[in-house]
Amino acid sequence: MVEAPQEFDEKGKELGPDAQVWKTYVREADQVDEELVDGWNKSMDVMLIVFAALFSAISTAFVIESYRNLKQDPTDISSRTLFTISQTLMFIANGSEPSNVPLTFETEVSPFHPSAKAICVNVLWFSSLSLSVAVSLISMLAKEWCLEYMTGRTGPAGAQARRRQQRWDGLVKWRMRELIMMLPSLIHLSLLLFAIGLCIFLWDVHYGVAIPVIIITLIAAGAYLACTIVPFLYDYCPYATVLSRLFKQLITIGSQLGRDNVIQDEITANALNWMIVNCETPRSVDIALQSLAAADENLPTRVLEQRHAWVMVKQRLECGEVDKQFERNQKVRELYARALEVYPITRRKIDLLDYGYFGREEQLVLGIQATIQSLIDSFLPRVDPKDITTRQLLDRCTSIGQYHLSQAFSHAIGHNQASDKYKALVEPEGLAEALVNQLEQYLTGKIAFDFDLYYTLSASLAFLLCCHAARGHTGQSVNISYVLRLIRGYSSGLGSTAPESLHQKIAPNLVLGTLWLLISSASPDDEPWRINPLPKALEYLWATLMAITYSDSSALKRLDVTYLAYGMWYLRTNPNLYNLSRDDCATIKMALNWTQSANEPSNRIQSIYHAYYIHRLSHDITTMADRDSFAPLVLMAVDRLRRYSPWDGYYVLPTSEIYTLVIKYLCTTNDTTSLDCWNGYWILAYSPIPKLSPRLVQELSSSDSITHLSNAMHSEDHHTRVFAAAQLWVLFSMSIYEADRTNPALSALEAELLKYPRLENSLERQEAVAEELEAKLMALREVVYSHLEEYISRVMEVMLQRRSAPLPRSTDSVLKRIPRRLCGIESFVNYETERSIAYPDLVFDSEGRPSPAPSGQE
Incomplete structure (x- = not known):
């Protein structure tokens, strides 16, 4: 059956008396209560009818027979009397005086005592019978309670919902469900007593039998009396009798006035919580969450936070199924957005902070804190009570958000007492160090890996670092050291031993730890959010946290991978500055791979950040004391940037520093089959x-590239010789075909080319040498790796175009994999001027640092 379209309340009326949430509550509650009460009634019908009839018939026959053993048998008295009379007559017949002869009857008759056996059996059987009667009485009362629970379901939906929730709270508080569940156990006890009695036979009559029967009767009477009196003391007590209901009707006439108003109190919170937990219809849960848009500071939030209500609101707000083009779905999104907006307001009394000053930042901070709190709540019961360290660490993590906001309030509007309170709770000075120490032990494999605790501590650290970066509590170098400790801990520990599934779980947590760099590190972007970058970082933190914790990437997929990966790219493009090792870079690559998969199908980063990373790598190259050792790391980074390129076809525009570094590495490497070499190709x-x-030319000279290429021409490795021949031809072609023969750079290039021995110190031989290189390349090109053949095919295409010769079919086939902008003579560009063409929305300073182009200049 197709559901009717959802109706919406007026703005601010989502928790009013006739709100949709209460209509949904009543509908869902009726279904649940009818099923519950129907089950109770059927169970009690079995107890009252089947058991009462069957067990009474069986036990009555035994009790009638057994109770006779509790008193003296009249036939015994008659027999003794007849015996005495016969003795007397015999004495008279013998002529004796009866008075002088002792009579046997008088000397032998003793008082009657029932046997212990008879007493025991009757105690058990009469107790069993009394207990069964008591159970029948309570069952009849319980049916009346169920009837009372289901009555009074008329009137405004809001009033119905409150009445029903109060009754439900009473039912839970007074444990009516447990009582009804206990009745069959009492019947089982009754049967047990009866069975034990069968094992012991008849006992004689004794007054003590009445005592347990009286006790059981008194208990049942007391229960009945209590059920009559207690409803007068507690309005929504689920226990009642006919008498109590009769008197209450007389007392409460007219007291219903004023109960139809819905106030945001604990009852309202419990009602919403009940819907979230018990409703099986997704729309009913959605309506309950949407109603939070009208919540105010009087609504108790703790019970809803324990059910992750605001996290669920965030999930639904970011749900991929929500289509912004449809008015109804837009209304739904508006309700969820408002629910998040009022969340700080609902926590004013709890946190003792006057929320509303920082707007969006408050929503994000408290939302992230609520998500972390849900992780802590789910994990804390499993922590060993003796593990005081972990418990204290988790307790400190429960107030990071409140501590940050209290500090923000202190700076904005003056000192407040809440600031001191949260500072004492969090102890921020050593919290980051404590979290990193614990996480480091997990990543190095020193302690058994606990996924839940690792996620919780990792999220708390990321949150704390963002807050510290925003407030400037710790320097960038300190925070960077924390991140590098985690990266290196993983590289030296689980990184080499853990299965792939563990890598996939650790990678996003490492990304979390770098999101604070969006706040504190230099960035080429001057968008308005850069004035206050914390909300942007928190948005990405919350989305990533939800993806990790709830396997829900809806929010993450809506965000730009540029910012998600920024922290990792910042580290990756500064290998010399942070002294990154190869293992460090491998771990960063793993994390970047996760960001790529998390944001599919779009993995392109913004052009300004792409240009900025290229610039950072180039700048880092110039500061390297030992370029050779860092060259593989640079090549790896540039190749990854190629895959994140903002253009089609994995196009990348390097700088002269990167270009000459690649040349030198490929000429001097001893292993042309390595991944590093392939990255260069x-x-x-x-x-x-x-x-x-x-x-x-300056970089070619400083790196002595011609000498390295000349030496590579004599390498034992076939591919090194092929590459050197192709690269030398490119440089000679650059000199030969330069249009401006007066260019000072040409003179400098020719001076470098003279280092090539085959030129024999004569620039006149340039064309002859170029022809030799062409011939060698044509001879060697047939057997090259597929990784190198694309570059060789591009060089050959230019050679043949210069001679107006046709392309071989094999070369043409390879060039089909290459973007057209990289084919032919047109692929020759000036690296320094081409970047303004490749990045038309950017401008570059003299050092090559990019920045957004002024408006109208693009």
């Missing part, structure tokens, strides 16, 4: 061939 294959420029 891929970079050259998917980047333009450079034209002459002063910066390029």
Whole structure:
């Protein structure tokens, strides 16, 4: 059956007397209560009818027979009397005096005592019978309670919901469900007593038998009396009798006035919580969550926070199924957004902070804190009570958000007492260090890995670092050291031994730990949010946290991978500054791979950040004391940037520093089958061939590239020789075909080319040497790795175009994998001027640092 379209309340009326949430509550509660009460009634019908009839018939026959043993048998008295009379007559017949002869009857008759056996059996059987009667009485009362619970379901939906919730709270508080569940156990006890009695036979009559029967009767009478009196003391006590209901009707006439108003108190919170927990219809749960849009500071939130209500609101707000184009779905999104907006207001009395000053920041901080609190609540019961350290650490993490906001209030509007309170609770000075120490032990494998605790501590650390960065409590170098400790801990520990499934779980947590860099590190972006970058970082933190904790990437997929990956890219493009090792870079690569998969299908980063990372790598190269040792790390980073390229076809525009570093590495490497070497080949294959420029010649000279290429021509490795021949031809072609023969850069290039022995110190031989290189390349090209053949095919295409010769079919087939912008003579560009063309929305300073182009200049 198709559900009717959802109706919406007026703004601010989502918790009013006739709100949709209460209509849904009544509908759902009726279904649940009818099923519950029907089950109770059927159970009690079995107890009252089947058991009462069957057990009474059986026990009565035995009790009638057994109770006779509790008193003296009249036939015994008659027999003794007849015996005495016969003795007397015999004495008279013998002529004796009866008075002088002792009579046997007088001397032998003793008082009657029932046997212990008879007493025991009757105690058990009469107790069993009394207990069964008591159970029948309570069962009849329980049926009346059920009837009372289901009555009074008329009137406004809000009033109905409150009455029903009060009754339900009373039912839970007074444990009516447990009592009704206990009745069959009493019947079982009755049967047990009867069975024991069968094992002991008849006992004689004794007054003590009445005592337990009286006790049981008194208990039943007392219960009945209590059920009559207690409803007068507690309005919504579920226990009642006919007498109590009769008197209450007389007393409470007219007292219903004023009960129809819905106030936001504990009853309202419990009613919403009941809907979230018990409703099986998703729409009913949605309506309950949407009604939070009208919550105010009087609504107790703790019970709803324990059910992760605001996290569920966030999930639904970001749900991919919500279509913004439809008015109804837009209304739904508005309700969820308002529910998040009022969340800080509902916590004013709890946190003792006057929320409303920082707006969006408050929503995000408290939302993230609520998510972390849900993780702590679910994990804390499993913590060993003797593990005081972990418990104290988790307790400190429960107030990070409140501590941050209290500090913000202190700076904005003056000192407040709440600030001191939360500072004492969190102890922020050493919390980050304590969290990192614990996480480091997990990542190094020193202690058994606990996923839940690791997630909780990792999220808390990321949250704390964002708050510290925003308030400037710790320097960037300190926070960077925390992140590097985790990366290196993983690299040296679980990174080499853990299964792939564990890698996938750890990677997003490492990304979490770098989101604070959106706040504190230098960025090329001057968007308005950069003035207050904390909300942006918190938005990504919350989305990533939800993806990790609840496996819900809806929010994450709506966000830009540029910012999600920024922290990791910042570290990755500064290998020399932070002294990254190869293992460190491998761990960062794993984390970046996760960001790529988390944001599918779009993995492109913004052009300004792409250009900024290229610039950072180039700048880092210039500061390297030992370029050779860092070269593989740079190549790995540039190749990853190629895959995040803002253009189609994995196009990348390197700088002269990167270009010459690649050349030198490929000439000097001893293993052309390594991934590092392949990274170099891929970079050259998917980047333009450079034209002459002063910066390029300067880098060729400082790195002595011609000498390295000359030596590579004599390498024992086939692919090294092929690459050197192709690269030398490119440089000679750059000199030969330079249009401006007066260019000072040309003179500098020619001076470098003279280092090539085959030139024999004569620039006149440039064309002859170029032809030799062409011939060698044509001879060697047939057997090369697929990773190198793309670059070689591009160089050959340019050679043949210069001679107006056709392309071999094999070369043409390879070039189909290459973007058209990288094919032919047109692929030659000046690296320094081309970046303004490749990045039309950016401008570059003299050092190559990008920034957004002024409006109207793009």
